[in-house]
Amino acid sequence: MSESIYEPRFDWALLQQETMKLDSFAALLSERCVSKKPTPDQQPLLQSLSFRQAVPHIPTTTYGVFSLYRYPAKFIPQAVAYVIEQYATRCSSVIDPFGGSGTTGLVARLYGLNYELWDLNPLLGILHQIATLNPMPIQLDGIVRALKGSRETWLPRWSRLHYWYPEPILPLLSKAWGYYHSLEDTTLRLMLTVPLLKATKQFSYNDPQRQKLSRSPKAQARVEALMQGDFESRFFAIFREELVQVLRKLWEYHQLMGETQVPQSVVRSGVDALEVAQQLSAEQRWDILITSPPYLQAQEYIRCSKMDLLWLGYTEEAVRELARHEFPYKKVESIPIYSPTYETLRQHIQETHLRRMYDQYFYAVLGTLTRLAQHIQNYMCLFVGQATVRGMRVPIDIIFAEHFTQLGWIHEATLIDTIEARVLFKARINPATGIEDHRMPTEHMVILRR
Ligand SMILES: C[S@@+](CC[C@H](N)C(=O)[O-])C[C@H]1O[C@@H](n2cnc3c(N)ncnc32)[C@H](O)[C@@H]1O
Numbered sequence: 001m002s003e004s005i006y007e008p009r010f011d012w013a014l015l016q017q018e019t020m021k022l023d024s025f026a027a028l029l030s031e032r033c034v035s036k037k038p039t040p041d042q043q044p045l046l047q048s049l050s051f052r053q054a055v056p057h058i059p060t061t062t063y064g065v066f067s068l069y070r071y072p073a074k075f076i077p078q079a080v081a082y083v084i085e086q087y088a089t090r091c092s093s094v095i096d097p098f099g100g101s102g103t104t105g106l107v108a109r110l111y112g113l114n115y116e117l118w119d120l121n122p123l124l125g126i127l128h129q130i131a132t133l134n135p136m137p138i139q140l141d142g143i144v145r146a147l148k149g150s151r152e153t154w155l156p157r158w159s160r161l162h163y164w165y166p167e168p169i170l171p172l173l174s175k176a177w178g179y180y181h182s183l184e185d186t187t188l189r190l191m192l193t194v195p196l197l198k199a200t201k202q203f204s205y206n207d208p209q210r211q212k213l214s215r216s217p218k219a220q221a222r223v224e225a226l227m228q229g230d231f232e233s234r235f236f237a238i239f240r241e242e243l244v245q246v247l248r249k250l251w252e253y254h255q256l257m258g259e260t261q262v263p264q265s266v267v268r269s270g271v272d273a274l275e276v277a278q279q280l281s282a283e284q285r286w287d288i289l290i291t292s293p294p295y296l297q298a299q300e301y302i303r304c305s306k307m308d309l310l311w312l313g314y315t316e317e318a319v320r321e322l323a324r325h326e327f328p329y330k331k332v333e334s335i336p337i338y339s340p341t342y343e344t345l346r347q348h349i350q351e352t353h354l355r356r357m358y359d360q361y362f363y364a365v366l367g368t369l370t371r372l373a374q375h376i377q378n379y380m381c382l383f384v385g386q387a388t389v390r391g392m393r394v395p396i397d398i399i400f401a402e403h404f405t406q407l408g409w410i411h412e413a414t415l416i417d418t419i420e421a422r423v424l425f426k427a428r429i430n431p432a433t434g435i436e437d438h439r440m441p442t443e444h445m446v447i448l449r450r
Pocket residue numbers: 071072073074075076097098099100101102103104118119120121271272273274291292293294295301302325326327330
């Protein structure tokens with residue numbers, strides 16, 4: 001295999017030595033297909049732990065395809081692995097209605113568990129297809145040559161294209177993306193997706209440190225430096241390097257999979273979770289729900305992904321339409337929220353627009369989860385960050401736990417992890433409220449049992 005990859009650092013034998021060996025993740029789960037029995041009168045356990053230390057068989061938070069793409073507010077894979085090991089059996093099926101970059105599915109897959117993922121962001125479907133490719137040898141230099149020499153041209157239908165890129169790079173991008181969009185070999189096209197997106201992003205004036213598309217002096221300086229002299233070679237060097245990284249990540253993940261039988265998976269991307277949850281057939285069932293819902297301090301996932309979606313062929317109108325469904329911006333019907341904490345805090349929010357945002361958030365997220373809960377047989381594991389509205393802390397975990405306890409679920413535990421390696425955007429101004437953001441450094445995993 002290594003012979004066809006002209007890349008000295010990409011050595012299969014060396015990689016093999018580096019990879020942690022664990023016979024099978026599935027072996028860590030009970031073979032008896034019964035979930036744990038409730039302990040009577042048990043108080044919810046408040047437990048502080050490091051998911052990373054608890055799951056050492058996933059070597060790092062960025063291991064393998066878990067760092068394929070920089071998706072905002074990603075799960076660390078160890079958090080998902082931890083709850084699977086605690087609450088799943090070999091027969092469990094898993095659902096994540098806010099799948100994002102697909103971490104829940106990719107972890108469930110390691111344990112051989114069937115899974116289903118939903119997300120409004122169409123990137124989920126593409127990223128999942130890439131992450132689950134079998135690693136394969138690639139003629140790196142041949143591909144670079146093909147991109148350079150492509151006769152096909154393609155540019156996104158984007159009114160602001162010329163604002164975001166220096167004019168001289170556009171013919172090169174047009175050729176590279178022309179090659180990409182005309183490729184009939186879908187596997188190869190998937191392989192090239194992330195490297196092309198990353199190289200293209202490098203040459204745009206967008207500042208990746210900011211949440212939505214935004215130009216900054218820093219980004220301007222970066223692009224000017226890249227455009228000095230032979231920018232074409234620089235573009236293809238970045239692309240080539242990123243392609244090597246994709247191959248390496250696929251290989252690492254493949255090693256973690258080992259002999260595990262590939263489970264069944266369903267991925268529904270570009271869908272509104274509330275609408276999907278409303279349309280489920282009565283007999284649809286999953287054992288465990290594991291999710292991290294959108295933030296109350298909105299991340300604006302669709303706007304974060306806009307540039308990439310346009311290069312992948314989505315139109316501006318399609319992106320706008322998706323953004324209209326994003327929580328907490330989507331206008332949704334009110335639902336009863338069975339939480340005294342929710343009510344008390346609500347009384348303290350004076351500004352109408354903040355109160356509307358607060359309500360919409362809980363109507364949308366709890367509306368989705370409450371409907372979906374009827375189809376969950378054993379556990380719901382809800383990973384939530386802390387939020388503040390006008391400096392007032394909103395304990396979303398407590399509101400979720402109170403709501404579902406009223407609906408008959410048992411609040412078994414809240415697990416608290418301290419964020420270390422997670423990439424959180426340090427937005428100074430929260431786009432949803434127009435006020436300053438104060439995020440707490442902990443995330444809470446609320447465990448609810450039927
Ligand atoms: C915290 S992120 C999930 C990240 C994910 N756990 C991961 O590891 O990548 C929340 C997700 O909710 C999605 N979302 C927002 N509004 C949605 C809606 N109406 N329907 C489905 N997904 C939605 C966002 O696109 C985002 O991917």
